[in-house]
Amino acid sequence: MIHVTIKDVAKRLNVSVSTVSRAFNDKYDIKKDTKELILKTAKEMGYHPNPIAKKLSQNKSFNIGVVIPEFMNSYYSEIVIVLQEFFISKGYQVLLMQSDENEEQELKNVKTLINNMVDGLIIAPTVGYRNRPYFIEKYNEGYPIVFLNRIDETLPASKVIFNNVKWSFFATEHLIRQKYKKIYHLSGYNNLCVSSERIEGYKKAMNKHKFPKENYKIIETGLLAEEGMEVIEDLIFHHDIPDAFFCVNDMVALGAMKKLKDNGFKIPDDVALVGFTETRIAKLVTPELSSVRQPTHDMAKKAGEILLNRINNPDSETETIVFNGEFNIRKSSVRDFSIPPI
Amino acid sequence: MIHVTIKDVAKRLNVSVSTVSRAFNDKYDIKKDTKELILKTAKEMGYHPNPIAKKLSQNKSFNIGVVIPEFMNSYYSEIVIVLQEFFISKGYQVLLMQSDENEEQELKNVKTLINNMVDGLIIAPTVGYRNRPYFIEKYNEGYPIVFLNRIDETLPASKVIFNNVKWSFFATEHLIRQKYKKIYHLSGYNNLCVSSERIEGYKKAMNKHKFPKENYKIIETGLLAEEGMEVIEDLIFHHDIPDAFFCVNDMVALGAMKKLKDNGFKIPDDVALVGFTETRIAKLVTPELSSVRQPTHDMAKKAGEILLNRINNPDSETETIVFNGEFNIRKSSVRDFSIPPI
DNA sequence: ACCGTTTCCGAAACCGTTTCCGAAAACCGA
DNA sequence: TCGGTTTTCGGAAACGGTTTCGGAAACGGT
Numbered sequence: 001m002i003h004v005t006i007k008d009v010a011k012r013l014n015v016s017v018s019t020v021s022r023a024f025n026d027k028y029d030i031k032k033d034t035k036e037l038i039l040k041t042a043k044e045m046g047y048h049p050n051p052i053a054k055k056l057s058q059n060k061s062f063n064i065g066v067v068i069p070e071f072m073n074s075y076y077s078e079i080v081i082v083l084q085e086f087f088i089s090k091g092y093q094v095l096l097m098q099s100d101e102n103e104e105q106e107l108k109n110v111k112t113l114i115n116n117m118v119d120g121l122i123i124a125p126t127v128g129y130r131n132r133p134y135f136i137e138k139y140n141e142g143y144p145i146v147f148l149n150r151i152d153e154t155l156p157a158s159k160v161i162f163n164n165v166k167w168s169f170f171a172t173e174h175l176i177r178q179k180y181k182k183i184y185h186l187s188g189y190n191n192l193c194v195s196s197e198r199i200e201g202y203k204k205a206m207n208k209h210k211f212p213k214e215n216y217k218i219i220e221t222g223l224l225a226e227e228g229m230e231v232i233e234d235l236i237f238h239h240d241i242p243d244a245f246f247c248v249n250d251m252v253a254l255g256a257m258k259k260l261k262d263n264g265f266k267i268p269d270d271v272a273l274v275g276f277t278e279t280r281i282a283k284l285v286t287p288e289l290s291s292v293r294q295p296t297h298d299m300a301k302k303a304g305e306i307l308l309n310r311i312n313n314p315d316s317e318t319e320t321i322v323f324n325g326e327f328n329i330r331k332s333s334v335r336d337f338s339i340p341p342i
Numbered sequence: 343m344i345h346v347t348i349k350d351v352a353k354r355l356n357v358s359v360s361t362v363s364r365a366f367n368d369k370y371d372i373k374k375d376t377k378e379l380i381l382k383t384a385k386e387m388g389y390h391p392n393p394i395a396k397k398l399s400q401n402k403s404f405n406i407g408v409v410i411p412e413f414m415n416s417y418y419s420e421i422v423i424v425l426q427e428f429f430i431s432k433g434y435q436v437l438l439m440q441s442d443e444n445e446e447q448e449l450k451n452v453k454t455l456i457n458n459m460v461d462g463l464i465i466a467p468t469v470g471y472r473n474r475p476y477f478i479e480k481y482n483e484g485y486p487i488v489f490l491n492r493i494d495e496t497l498p499a500s501k502v503i504f505n506n507v508k509w510s511f512f513a514t515e516h517l518i519r520q521k522y523k524k525i526y527h528l529s530g531y532n533n534l535c536v537s538s539e540r541i542e543g544y545k546k547a548m549n550k551h552k553f554p555k556e557n558y559k560i561i562e563t564g565l566l567a568e569e570g571m572e573v574i575e576d577l578i579f580h581h582d583i584p585d586a587f588f589c590v591n592d593m594v595a596l597g598a599m600k601k602l603k604d605n606g607f608k609i610p611d612d613v614a615l616v617g618f619t620e621t622r623i624a625k626l627v628t629p630e631l632s633s634v635r636q637p638t639h640d641m642a643k644k645a646g647e648i649l650l651n652r653i654n655n656p657d658s659e660t661e662t663i664v665f666n667g668e669f670n671i672r673k674s675s676v677r678d679f680s681i682p683p684i
Numbered sequence: 685a686c687c688g689t690t691t692c693c694g695a696a697a698c699c700g701t702t703t704c705c706g707a708a709a710a711c712c713g714a
Numbered sequence: 715t716c717g718g719t720t721t722t723c724g725g726a727a728a729c730g731g732t733t734t735c736g737g738a739a740a741c742g743g744t
Binding site: 048050051052053055056061071072074077078080081084088093094095096097098100112115116117225254255257258261262280281283284285286 | 390392393394395397398403413414416419420422423426430435436437438439440442454457458459567596597599600603604622623625626627628
């Protein structure tokens with residue numbers, strides 16, 4: 001239990017602490033023999049460098065702050081796993097905080113992390129735009145930050161995002177090709193940029209195919225299954241069920257699907273459904289849910305790389321990486337398999 | 343960007359650094375006036391104590407290591423959220439690592455955390471028993487560790503666990519009461535203690551009601567939906583579908599449900615299903631899945647409290663807390679609503 | 685006015701590293 | 715052999731706090 005320090009090793013070998021330190025950090029001049037001897041006896045003695053002392057003397061925390069909006073969808077879990085692995089392998093630790101889709105919580109999280117002297121931040125913002133100015137201020141002060149998903153392309157900062165417009169356009173157009181005539185969009189939150197972008201893609205497709213006004217509608221829902229359910233209940237009450245829904249995410253789609261099935265609607269014959277940001281549950285429900293898959297793994301890794309680069313090279317360029325996905329068409333949106341899907 | 347230190351504050355007020363330090367740590371003698379003055383000007387100057395320096399001088403990292411087996415089921419996400427919140431509020435940071443159900447990875451995780459000088463560990467072990475001796479060794483050396491879920495009651499260490507035997511007994515007996523005559527158990531991993539315990543509960547119920555051998559069977563599956571699906575395929579191939587399944591978790595149950603439905607089985611009329619460790623998806627599938635809910639939130643919080651207590655009070659007693667749950671009966675296992683469920 | 689407490693504060697050691705500076709040692713070519 | 719480089723290493727300051735120790739100041743009672 002007693003911690004053996006660099007001094008103990010130095011004393012044992014009658015060398016100075018600086019020499020021992022050098023043995024552990026290649027970058028300084030040290031004879032190969034002594035280096036090996038030191039490493040060997042250090043190992044025998046059970047010496048491990050104290051990371052805290054290292055942090056203090058190097059004025060670096062070797063900590064990365066990661067702020068995510070929520071944890072319940074597997075999307076962010078996966079991102080966290082990738083980031084953890086990436087940063088650990090580079091000698092950093094990840095401090096994770098989640099904001100529970102709450103702007104105040106998010107601000108607190110970021111401030112906590114900055115006070116804890118993280119060397120950099122990866123932020124997947126929560127719903128709302130209130131904290132934007134603060135983030136940008138920090139970014140402009142030179143604080144290494146990479147934004148991930150949930151941020152619009154125009155933000156003047158490094159970011160890794162998904163091409164929501166394009167893929168929601170595809171998803172919507174797929175429904176149109178399948179000859180659904182009345183297609184509603186369950187859109188998440190109005191003050192959430194991924195919602196806006198998915199709305200834009202939806203509108204683009206609907207306009208391209210000249211859908212009349214009464215056949216399309218955008219309904220704000222939130223991001224949870226329960227909210228999808230509520231909307232369907234409401235629509236049923238008003239006898240306003242269209243023949244297809246394009247949903248902001250899988251959870252809302254699954255909530256909607258459940259309520260529709262419970263009320264006797266056949267899917268996809270009466271009503272079709274398409275989700276977004278594919279979860280593993282998409283393939284577990286009946287019928288299986290069509291959804292747009294995001295390259296979560298690659299997006300997270302890229303964000304890590306950009307951040308690390310910025311930390312080690314403070315005046316590196318601002319980078320914006322836009323990822324593309326994959327539209328997985330399943331039974332929930334295919335009434336007629338003879339039609340080419342896209 | 344320039345960091346203002348305790349010395350700057352001291353110089354500005356012509357006091358010593360020790361006085362400033364005292365102002366920030368109540369425990370030492372300091373006049374109320376000077377304390378307030380110091381805090382005020384410190385704030386004006388934008389001073390924040392450097393947590394790294396504090397860690398070094400106090401020989402504490404104020405870090406807690408949390409090791410979980412996986413991240414894809416919402417169960418551990420929820421646990422992580424609770425632990426994060428709890429420890430942050432106590433001035434600690436959480437270092438999270440996940441083992442991907444891999445023993446070697448788990449050992450690496452724990453060692454990494456110990457080398458990083460975490461003040462304590464919360465471990466939800468992965469599948470397998472190989473790392474047990476190492477954990478116990480550390481525990482006996484006095485390292486503060488609390489085990490969470492996935493550990494058997496006999497382990498001589500502090501732990502927070504769920505009464506799997508009892509609740510899987512209930513779940514199984516519920517199926518029996520519903521007059522299902524041939525009930526199979528999809529059991530997870532043989533070298534996973536929660537599996538063993540759930541098997542035990544299942545057996546207890548089956549034996550109590552004197553089920554003949556041919557009407558029960560335990561099938562090892564793993565913990566993923568895909569594995570549930572594979573087992574069903576296999577059983578269909580061998581014309582060996584029983585009229586009920588009690589499953590080790592919701593994911594396996596959902597995989598099984600999907601495959602059964604795809605093959606024309608009606609649920610719960612032809613086959614009933616019960617899951618465990620309820621996920622939010624249980625209510626999204628058709629029919630809704632019966633499952634045992636665990637008090638995840640309370641379990642995590644308790645684990646945090648025990649650990650903190652042990653850190654601050656090294657010779658506190660070993661504690662074992664066994665939690666109970668709640669059996670949520672839904673349509674997937676109720677053929678006849680006139681029968682009292684339990 | 686004096687002495688014993690109590691309150692408050694400064695000096696300095698310490699936590700375990702890294703790193704700058706300079707010096708000793710080794711090496712090299714003429 | 716000698717002067718100049720290059721290696722290799724030790725000493726000590728620095729990182730930014732906490733904490734022990736002891737002494738000055740304030741206080742309170744006689």
